[in-house]
Amino acid sequence: MIQDLIERKLQAAFNPIHLDVQNESYMHNVPPGSESHFKVVVVSEQFEDKKLIARHRAINAALSDELENHIHxxxxHAYTQLEWQQVSGAVPESPKCAGGGK
Structure with missing residues (x-):
């Protein structure tokens, strides 16, 4: 499963304090059981002193094969431990699908 692979790769790359990988494919116009749309929440000490764009690039690099071949x-959502505490673990909801019948 793609979700399991994402979890393993992010765990290995960032040794996160908190990791949440959600398959949000059901919210989109895709066949049932698809694994094409994901939300990841990564809280890691590795993000200290890194701008948001650098955090996103690091996650994209860790998942480069999946992004190229599987993930649409x-x-x-990449946080330092302090940022995670400040948002009290509240992550923004993903937007509704704008394409297709959902």
Whole structure:
């Protein structure tokens, strides 16, 4: 499963304090059981002193094969431990699908 692979790769790359990988494909106009749209929440000490764009690039690099071959959309929420505490673990909802019948 793609979701399991994403979890393993992010765990290995970032040794996160918190990791949440959600398959949001059901929210889109794709066949049932698809694994093409994901939201990831990664809280890692590795993000200290890194701008948001650098965090996103690092996650994209860790998942480069999946992004090239399997994932259509990836919503990234990358936090330091302090930022995660400040948002109290609240992650923004993903937007509704704008394409197709959902």
């Amino acid at each position: 959309a990836l919503s990234i």
